[in-house]
Amino acid sequence: MPQPPCAPTAVRRVACIGAGVIGGGWAAHFLARGYDVTAWDPAPDAAGKLRRLVAAAWPALEQLGLAEGASPDRLTVAASLEEAVADAQFVQESAPEKLELKRGLLARLAAAAPAGAVIASSTSGYPMTDMQTEAADPGRLVVGHPFNPPYLIPLVEVVGGEKTDPAAVEWASRFYEAAGKSVITMDRELPGFIANRLQEALWREALHMVAGGEATVRDIDASITEGPGLRWAFMGPCLTFALAGGEGGMAHMLDHFGPSLKSPWTRLEAPELDEALRTAMVEGCDEAADGRTIAQLAAERDQGVIDVLRATGRLPRPRSDEAGGTE
Amino acid sequence: MPQPPCAPTAVRRVACIGAGVIGGGWAAHFLARGYDVTAWDPAPDAAGKLRRLVAAAWPALEQLGLAEGASPDRLTVAASLEEAVADAQFVQESAPEKLELKRGLLARLAAAAPAGAVIASSTSGYPMTDMQTEAADPGRLVVGHPFNPPYLIPLVEVVGGEKTDPAAVEWASRFYEAAGKSVITMDRELPGFIANRLQEALWREALHMVAGGEATVRDIDASITEGPGLRWAFMGPCLTFALAGGEGGMAHMLDHFGPSLKSPWTRLEAPELDEALRTAMVEGCDEAADGRTIAQLAAERDQGVIDVLRATGRLPRPRSDEAGGTE
Numbered sequence: 001m002p003q004p005p006c007a008p009t010a011v012r013r014v015a016c017i018g019a020g021v022i023g024g025g026w027a028a029h030f031l032a033r034g035y036d037v038t039a040w041d042p043a044p045d046a047a048g049k050l051r052r053l054v055a056a057a058w059p060a061l062e063q064l065g066l067a068e069g070a071s072p073d074r075l076t077v078a079a080s081l082e083e084a085v086a087d088a089q090f091v092q093e094s095a096p097e098k099l100e101l102k103r104g105l106l107a108r109l110a111a112a113a114p115a116g117a118v119i120a121s122s123t124s125g126y127p128m129t130d131m132q133t134e135a136a137d138p139g140r141l142v143v144g145h146p147f148n149p150p151y152l153i154p155l156v157e158v159v160g161g162e163k164t165d166p167a168a169v170e171w172a173s174r175f176y177e178a179a180g181k182s183v184i185t186m187d188r189e190l191p192g193f194i195a196n197r198l199q200e201a202l203w204r205e206a207l208h209m210v211a212g213g214e215a216t217v218r219d220i221d222a223s224i225t226e227g228p229g230l231r232w233a234f235m236g237p238c239l240t241f242a243l244a245g246g247e248g249g250m251a252h253m254l255d256h257f258g259p260s261l262k263s264p265w266t267r268l269e270a271p272e273l274d275e276a277l278r279t280a281m282v283e284g285c286d287e288a289a290d291g292r293t294i295a296q297l298a299a300e301r302d303q304g305v306i307d308v309l310r311a312t313g314r315l316p317r318p319r320s321d322e323a324g325g326t327e
Numbered sequence: 328m329p330q331p332p333c334a335p336t337a338v339r340r341v342a343c344i345g346a347g348v349i350g351g352g353w354a355a356h357f358l359a360r361g362y363d364v365t366a367w368d369p370a371p372d373a374a375g376k377l378r379r380l381v382a383a384a385w386p387a388l389e390q391l392g393l394a395e396g397a398s399p400d401r402l403t404v405a406a407s408l409e410e411a412v413a414d415a416q417f418v419q420e421s422a423p424e425k426l427e428l429k430r431g432l433l434a435r436l437a438a439a440a441p442a443g444a445v446i447a448s449s450t451s452g453y454p455m456t457d458m459q460t461e462a463a464d465p466g467r468l469v470v471g472h473p474f475n476p477p478y479l480i481p482l483v484e485v486v487g488g489e490k491t492d493p494a495a496v497e498w499a500s501r502f503y504e505a506a507g508k509s510v511i512t513m514d515r516e517l518p519g520f521i522a523n524r525l526q527e528a529l530w531r532e533a534l535h536m537v538a539g540g541e542a543t544v545r546d547i548d549a550s551i552t553e554g555p556g557l558r559w560a561f562m563g564p565c566l567t568f569a570l571a572g573g574e575g576g577m578a579h580m581l582d583h584f585g586p587s588l589k590s591p592w593t594r595l596e597a598p599e600l601d602e603a604l605r606t607a608m609v610e611g612c613d614e615a616a617d618g619r620t621i622a623q624l625a626a627e628r629d630q631g632v633i634d635v636l637r638a639t640g641r642l643p644r645p646r647s648d649e650a651g652g653t654e
Binding site: 210 | 392424451474475480481482509515517521524526530534535536542543544545547548549550551553555556557563566570573583588590592594595596597599600604608612622628630631632633635638639641
């Protein structure tokens with residue numbers, strides 16, 4: 001593909017295509033990070049809706065910390081798709097999840113955007129290989145999958161399709177990092193990417209339980225927010241489970257609870273816990289622990305849970321905070 | 328079953344059987360809540376290990392707030408199981424996850440504990456129906472399933488077996504609430520209860536991804552802590568997904584994303600999204616929302632994520648906190 005118009009860190013002008021919850025959330029994020037944002041959406045009331053969404057998000061964005069010069073006034077709503085992207089150094093597409101629509105839209109965007117400008121799709125599940133089929137220059141099309149709301153949740157999953165230039169994937173990852181996101185760059189297409197596969201497995205089990213009358217919506221939500229969810233805000237499921245193995249960590253956890261993998265604890269069948277998987281999990285946890293001992297991780301977890309309980313109002317703040325804070 | 332020795336709120340003496348990570352964590356929790364705790368574990372070094380575990384947890388427990396008179400000195404390590412439970416008003420069993428072991432142990436506990444005293448098992452997966460087979464009076468045996476570490480994570484899932492007196496389930500739920508836990512009382516046995524079914528589905532999908540080389544441990548953990556995990560600390564997966572439907576809430580979410588249920592986004596097959604399931608999800612979310620509008624929930628979510636980001640050190644605390652706090 002031709003060179004992008006500028007380096008990932010030099011981007012000033014971003015185009016947001018689609019002004020729904022995700023597209024509008026992206027616009028709010030980029031505005032808060034100090035970019036000029038040009039948006040477009042075919043809906044008749046798009047401009048008003050978008051400005052209301054940005055206005056609603058702005059107090060949260062002020063708390064998160066605005067970049068210098070950031071302003072909702074730097075939002076322009078364009079009259080056409082072509083006008084929206086004509087001058088863009090990066091394009092974020094957040095159209096409804098319809099494959100044919102995305103295909104045509106990405107082809108139009110690729111035809112209208114400056115040569116080499118990377119175009120990312122917010123799709124929550126389509127592989128880029130399936131979406132880039134109609135574009136004249138598919139090399140610059142990537143997936144940049146955010147979480148709702150994009151202006152608050154740091155994660156973006158970046159992955160290309162078969163016809164994507166690896167340089168575009170790399171450029172997009174660096175750009176998102178510069179724009180304040182937490183990036184996972186994937187080296188292959190995987191339906192649902194990573195986070196959605198994980199939360200979809202949990203979600204489907206939840207739906208099965210409700211369908212079978214085994215649990216209520218309220219029980220399901222409480223079982224997460226009062227349980228594992230408290231840890232997952234700062235320590236992922238793998239490291240968390242490593243701590244369930246006590247001082248033996250993930251190795252002991254797998255050896256001790258491995259047989260439970262075959263229990264009917266969920267409708268999802270477990271993989272075979274062979275030596276290769278055991279090694280991958282143990283070494284992966286060692287790498288993620290990055291030198292921290294199990295005792296250190298446990299202390300971090302304990303403090304993390306306390307801080308999260310406090311932050312979410314389930315535990316009073318320390319007196320010193322109450323005296324000094326003005327929140 | 329005979330009447331319990333006292334009302335759930337009048338309990339002063341608790342026995343903890345098993346002094347591993349879970350049993351020791353329970354002992355720490357009950358001590359911090361001001362109970363007298365008598366513990367027993369067959370391991371030769373159990374007393375020392377238990378006291379070290381309680382000592383390690385105590386700083387966290389001080390932050391959580393100790394009950395009046397709470398002290399690690401109120402821990403007694405008994406020389407035998409019978410001695411440990413002789414005077415107990417409630418018994419928490421946290422032995423290793425081996426069915427035969429649990430069966431025999433629960434029978435011994437039921438024979439030795441005061442008449443009517445409720446005995447709860449920390450089992451992470453066995454149905455009480457399978458564990459209570461050898462007890463002379465199985466009516467007072469319940470599952471009280473905690474999360475690691477029991478002194479920090481509020482959730483306890485309470486459920487009885489076929490031979491459990493419903494009054495024992497009710498008594499245990501009230502006792503745990505009085506002891507500061509967040510209780511889900513289940514009306515039927517379900518392998519893995521609720522929270523473990525949900526996290527096990529996620530965990531198995533994670534293991535499949537590692538086994539297939541599709542994602543690393545680090546990516547998996549980051550995809551949760553930087554993504555959905557930030558919301559799950561205070562808002563469960565159902566209400567969170569209701570917000571993905573915009574102003575239409577869960578109904579719009581299911582109607583719009585329903586087809587994605589059939590996508591290969593996880594190895595777990597989805598249930599049929601029929602009218603009954605749709606209604607159960609929509610009404611369940613309405614009930615959980617408890618009068619809060621989607622806009623109010625979205626504002627709560629935004630503030631919650633900001634607070635959690637701040638609590639976990641990913642966002643600076645407001646200046647006023649820094650100036651006034653002494654943390």
